[in-house]
Amino acid sequence: MDPTTANRRPVARVIGITGAALVALGLIGFAAPLLSDLMGAVWQGDLENELERAVGLRRWRGMEAGVGGRGVTATVALQMKPATPRRTHPSGRDLGTGDPLGRLEIPSIGLSAVVVSGVEPEHLAKGPGHYPSTPMPGQRGNVCIAGHRVTFGHPFRRLDELSVGDRIVFDVDGLPYAYTVAEVxxxxxxxxxPLEPTESETLTLTTCHPPHGSAERLIVRARGTDEDPIDAWLMGDDAQAP
Incomplete structure (x- = not known):
């Protein structure tokens, strides 16, 4: 056997193993975002079912007590500063971190996602998360929600496309609250x-910026409005981008 050929074999083997490893890493890098999106979709489906059950149970209890769905006073299991509600507090159920809080709708960018309570990584993997230390929708103050822009379903991927005047609806246990975008x-x-308390009813959405980076945070600040939430949704839907 030619000594030169024998010497080349270990080198070729190393090159082959290295190439296979690089291909595997490339496949993993390609598949990881897809896998996280799939996981996010599954979790959103589970949250949707859980939210429907919770809303149905709250309405059933309200009817049993002789109280209409919009007249149920809430006691929410969250540690937060007292806030003055603009309307009756929407939730009549216990709420723990990771539990579904409500549905966020932004028709102009095609967003419809279940929001969970909590902003730890395990919560945001399921969907947008509500900062537990901030008020609930319908309360005076700054309601803050964080969400992923790239992975786990990237619910806030198109947040930078919002413009002043765009409508946002946050439905909590069947009670929709309308907001209008004021700043991006x-x-x-x-x-x-951006997370500091405000005197007026405010909704603040936060996500990483730029996409695939974390040097900054993109902020969307919206103001509460007495506009009919259904009208707000329909007006936003008319402006929805294809």
Missing amino acids: YAVPRDDNS
């Missing part, structure tokens, strides 16, 4: 000022 801007990652 970016802040440094460590700037927590």
